[in-house]
Amino acid sequence: MTCNDTLARLLARLCPMHIVVDDTGVIRRAGPTLQKLRPDHPMPGQRFLDLFELTRPRRTCRFDDLLASGESKLNVTFRTAPHTALKGHIVPLPGCAVIDLSFGISLIDAVRDYALSSADFAPTSLATELLYLVEAKSAVMGEYGQLSRRLQAARVSAEEQAFTDTLTGLKNRRAMDHVLARKAGGGIPYSVMHIDLDFFKQVNDTLGHAAGDHVLQQVARILVEETRHEDTVARVGGDEFVIVFDDLTDRPRLRRIGQRLIDRLQQPMQFRGRPCAISASIGIAPSVEQPLSTPAGLLRLADLALYDAKHAGRSTLCFAAPRSGTRTACPPGAEVDETQGGCPPG
Incomplete structure (x- = not known):
């Protein structure tokens, strides 16, 4: 296994929403979770700015301008529906740049829209903790819903019994x-x-x-x-x-x-x-x-x-x-x- 292969596996594991972009702005590699957002359109080979619209920094139309700006924080949005907004950091390297993206506060919507799970995020990501809380809440709400339905059915049954003659089934x-x-x-x-x-x-x-x-x-x-x-x-x-x-x-x-x-x-x-x-x-x-x-x-x-x-x-x-x-x-x-x-x- 080459050093590049090892680095690619490391990035996929620790930064599953990363992108490696060459100095011309073409995507060379995309993390598995990020690629899951566009399963029918492989990201490698596409131009970064054709796939994403930059909302931070503004007034940046070319990738080399982005690299020259020295800005490390990014806000981007998919140009095609669903227009999911992402936050990110860009780290320039010789001949390429690594961009690590995340959903930010739109995490819950993204999990719902793309059917994501904790396996789609880095083990140390706070997203996994939030997902555990969401799953726990869903489980509690599910149990609460079942209990509420049982109580409602019991209430209806009790009301029916209170107004029904048990021998004949008529009203009482x-x-x-x-x-x-x-x-x-x-x-x-x-x-x-x-x-x-x-x-x-x-x-x-x-x-x-x-x-x-x-x-x-x-x-x-x-x-x-x-x-x-x-x-x-x-x-x-x-x-x-x-x-x-x-x-x-x-x-x-x-x-x-x-x-x-x-x-x-x-x-x-x-x-x-x-x-x-x-x-x-x-x-x-x-x-x-x-x-x-x-x-x-x-x-x-x-x-x-x-x-x-x-x-x-x-x-x-x-x-x-x-x-x-x-x-x-x-x-x-x-x-x-x-x-x-x-x-x-x-």
């Missing part, structure tokens, strides 16, 4: 209260339907609580199937359910929905080969018919209408009468006077 009483609270002053009409299961206690007493849980899950499925995505279906008690219908106050439509629910729920549900027979009583209160009622008050009116339906014989729905506060029960098959909100006498 707390969630329904939040939905009704948002209705106050919202300006969008809505209706509240209160549903109570008839004969549910007999199912629990005769077939056990497993059968009762099965019935509640089937009821939840039917309620979801008979309502829209924008409606809120909640289990608010052992065998009590509430549906909040968004922007739906039309009595005929509400009555049809309620009657479908009654028809479906009175069909026996099979549990381990044995029928579970229940029915449903329903109370309904549209907001437009109770303009002075709060959401909680409307729920109370639907609850009172539900008890009237119970007293009328079960498997029945009842509307809260407009304004007056009295209710009229609607037995199955009865013709309803929709304008008066009740069933005809007799």
Whole structure:
């Protein structure tokens, strides 16, 4: 190995961003890291001032003027994109000059733009220390990001559990209260339907609580199937359910929905080969018919209408009468006077 080869290896190791330029300004050798910045265009053979624009010292157009200026500090910028700015020192030697370049404060941007690592810098360079700090910061931020995502997922899960009935998957009483609270002053009409299961206690007493849980899950499925995505279906008690219908106050439509629910729920549900027979009583209160009622008050009116339906014989729905506060029960098959909100006498 010749002395020149040894010197070249030494420069590549200790100054991986060096350039050896002859006295005519032509690059004869470039360090491995510097060449990595322009991998498709070998630097040896190019003129230094064709590759770089001098910003310090200024007003220097020829390489021999640069050497004659006696200036040792350089600021240069690549003439082609990306226009990375570099700082450097030039050391004139007989027949050539060695220029050692660095990124300065733009090191982090350069590492990102050129995918550099600590192996691209001299072992004693402060750049390696900074890169270690950046890598450590990235690792910490990565861990922090994962922790933050886990905490966010846990928070969402906890909120969902707090607002979800675990047995049926429906909203719970707390969630329904939040939905009704948002209705106050919202300006969008809505209706509240209160549903109570008839004969549910007999199912629990005769077939056990497993059968009762099965019935509640089937009821939840039917309620979801008979309502829209924008409606809120909640289990608010052992065998009590509430549906909040968004922007739906039309009595005929509400009555049809309620009657479908009654028809479906009175069909026996099979549990381990044995029928579970229940029915449903329903109370309904549209907001437009109770303009002075709060959401909680409307729920109370639907609850009172539900008890009237119970007293009328079960498997029945009842509307809260407009304004007056009295209710009229609607037995199955009865013709309803929709304008008066009740069933005809007799």
